[in-house]
Amino acid sequence: MRVCIVGASGKLGKYMIRHALDREFEVVGVCRAQSVEKLKEFEGRITVIPGRTNDPVVIKRAVAGCDGVLTVLVPWGVDGYSSGTAQAVLDHAEPDARLIFSAGWHITRDGRDRYSWKLKWLVPIIGWFARLARVVDLRDQVEACRRIFSSDRRWTVVRGSDLEEGESQGLPVWSRHVGDPVLESNLTRRVDFALFMVHALTDEDLVQEAPAIVGCQSPSALAHLAGAMKEEGGGRRWNAWRIAGWAAGVLMLLLALVAKQFVGEVGWVDTLAQTGALIIGVGVAVELASRKTGKAAYRTAIGLALGSALLLGWVNGAVGIIGSENDKANLMYGGVIVVGVLGAIIARLQPEGMSWVLFATAFAQMLVAVIALVGGLGAPYSGPLEIVTINGFFVALFVGSAVLFRKAARHRPHGGMT
Numbered sequence: 001m002r003v004c005i006v007g008a009s010g011k012l013g014k015y016m017i018r019h020a021l022d023r024e025f026e027v028v029g030v031c032r033a034q035s036v037e038k039l040k041e042f043e044g045r046i047t048v049i050p051g052r053t054n055d056p057v058v059i060k061r062a063v064a065g066c067d068g069v070l071t072v073l074v075p076w077g078v079d080g081y082s083s084g085t086a087q088a089v090l091d092h093a094e095p096d097a098r099l100i101f102s103a104g105w106h107i108t109r110d111g112r113d114r115y116s117w118k119l120k121w122l123v124p125i126i127g128w129f130a131r132l133a134r135v136v137d138l139r140d141q142v143e144a145c146r147r148i149f150s151s152d153r154r155w156t157v158v159r160g161s162d163l164e165e166g167e168s169q170g171l172p173v174w175s176r177h178v179g180d181p182v183l184e185s186n187l188t189r190r191v192d193f194a195l196f197m198v199h200a201l202t203d204e205d206l207v208q209e210a211p212a213i214v215g216c217q218s219p220s221a222l223a224h225l226a227g228a229m230k231e232e233g234g235g236r237r238w239n240a241w242r243i244a245g246w247a248a249g250v251l252m253l254l255l256a257l258v259a260k261q262f263v264g265e266v267g268w269v270d271t272l273a274q275t276g277a278l279i280i281g282v283g284v285a286v287e288l289a290s291r292k293t294g295k296a297a298y299r300t301a302i303g304l305a306l307g308s309a310l311l312l313g314w315v316n317g318a319v320g321i322i323g324s325e326n327d328k329a330n331l332m333y334g335g336v337i338v339v340g341v342l343g344a345i346i347a348r349l350q351p352e353g354m355s356w357v358l359f360a361t362a363f364a365q366m367l368v369a370v371i372a373l374v375g376g377l378g379a380p381y382s383g384p385l386e387i388v389t390i391n392g393f394f395v396a397l398f399v400g401s402a403v404l405f406r407k408a409a410r411h412r413p414h415g416g417m418t
Contacts, residue, residue, distance in 0.1 A: 002026040003201065004063045006053050006085060007072030008046075009035035012102060015194030016070050017042055023198070030062045054084030060092040068098040068201040073144050086144035090151050098207075099148075099155040100200045102193070105178045105186075107145045107159055109210040114179025149210070156200045157210040160193045161186045172196050173221045174211035176352075176409075185218035192216075205350075298351055301404035305358055308397035309337055312365075321390050322368075323378035332371065336364045340398075351409035358402035362395045369395075 003020050007013045008029030020027050021042075029039060033050040042048075051058030053071075063069050071089050073082045086101065093099055105113075148155050161183065168191045175182050196213055200206045214221055312333060315321060322329040340361040347353025369391035371377070373384055 001067045001201070002028070002065055003198075004028040004030065004066040004069045005072075006030045006059065006062070006069060006089065007074060008048070009038040010072060010074070011190055012072055012194055012197075014038070015191050016197055017046060019195055019198040020070075021045060028062050028066065030058060052081075054081050054088060056088045056092065059085070059088035063089065063093045063097070066094060066097055068100065069093050070197050070201070071099070071101045073101050073103050073141055080140055080143075082141045082144040083147060086147055090147065090153055090155075093153070096154065098201050099153055100197050101145070101148055101155065101157045102197060103141060103145055103157050103159050105159050105161060105212055107142060107157065107210065108178070109145075109149055109157070113177050113212070145210075154207050156206045156208070158193070158197055158200060159210060159212040161188045161212070161214050163188055163190045163193060165190055168192055168195060169215055169217040170195075171199055171216060172213040173216050173224070174213045176209070176211065178212045180212075182220055182224040183212055183214045184220035185214055187218050188213055188215040297404045298408035301351070301354065301358075301401045301408060302349075304397060304404065305340070305354075305361075305401040308394060308401065309340055311397075312394055313337065315390075321382070322372050322387065323381045327378060327381075329372060329377040332368045333365075336361060336368060339364045351405045355402045355405035355409060358398050358405060362398035362402065365391055365395050365398060 001023075003025045005013055005016050005020070005027060008017060009031035013029070013031070017027055017029060017039075027042075027046040029042070029046050029048045030053055031039065031048070031050065032052060036048055036050050039046070039048055049058060049062045053059065053074075069089055071085060073086060089099060089101075145157055148157055159178070164187060166189050169189055170192065172188050172192050172195075173182055174196070192215060193213065196211075316330050316333045317325060319325055320327055320330050321333065340357060343357030343360055344354065347357050369387055372382075372387050372391075378387060
């Protein structure tokens with residue numbers, strides 16, 4: 001991999017060079033001409049291009065042919081240094097290049113970050129004095145990130161906590177919003193900030209994310225890990241329920257198989273077999289979810305979503321929701337399932353995306369009911385009250401799953417801990 005590091009001569013930049021060279025990446029470094037001497041230790045191992053990092057000509061030359069660009073967004077002066085640097089990288093990097101930018105916690109993407117009173121007061125005050133002295137302009141870093149967030153490039157903005165020097169502790173953990181409990185310690189080793197930047201180059205889960213990071217050995221990260229392990233252990237204590245669920249599904253299938261030998265093809269035998277298959281199908285989904293994450297909310301959301309979809313298909317096929325099982329109006333429920341399946345593929349089963357998918361599935365279910373009511377479908381077998389009640393039941397199930405996915409997303413730490 002060929003990587004360009006913009007702002008290579010600073011402490012963070014030099015740490016990133018070391019991490020990149022450890023991975024045997026080809027490194028191009030950009031720094032101001034007066035700072036080239038700081039990179040002497042890497043002489044012969046990297047290509048250095050001197051120049052201002054907000055100079056489009058310099059950046060165009062440096063990023064040519066690079067698979068990734070690591071950019072330190074330093075808001076020097078009051079002449080748009082950060083925003084100029086970001087814009088030059090966005091304009092001239094290769095079309096499919098990974099673009100990783102560094103920033104601080106004061107950057108917010110969606111306005112859902114929760115800041116301490118200390119940060120709320122100090123950042124504006126320090127920023128005002130820094131602008132007055134014409135040394136630093138934090139507002140320009142905000143503008144730089146605004147441009148990045150509005151871009152359709154494959155970017156990541158890594159928002160660092162307070163930094164300290166020291167030996168590496170490992171890959172930091174991250175969360176989407178400042179104020180989440182896992183970030184409470186607000187401390188990361190600078191070498192590990194650089195490690196996360198380099199790691200982001202090959203982590204597809206970080207594309208178009210703005211992770212706020214904290215050291216993986218910080219007290220808040222360790223406390224969060226202990227809580228997650230406790231919750232996962234709690235899930236294992238429910239093994240009796242899982243065994244009972246599997247046993248019920250297998251028993252129903254066996255009973256259906258035996259009954260068919262004695263009574264032949266009758267309706268209740270088929271229903272018993274279908275119920276057993278339904279239970280086993282949900283069980284498989286929950287077991288797979290347990291391997292993906294230890295979070296009870298995520299496991300429950302997966303089980304509820306799949307169980308609701310299977311139940312919808314089963315009820316619709318057996319007796320029909322709109323009219324009889326032969327009424328073609330029931331084919332609309334196939335569209336509900338398609339919305340959920342395609343959405344899950346697009347969201348890659350990530351909890352935040354799955355939350356929106358299940359809300360969309362609930363909306364699709366509700367839309368089918370509205371169409372049936374307005375069009376007078378299902379008469380005389382299904383009255384308005386029956387259509388509203390049954391569809392409302394499934395809407396509630398899908399919304400419940402969406403809420404659980406949202407809860408799982410809100411409390412999920414990322415990276416650095418397993």
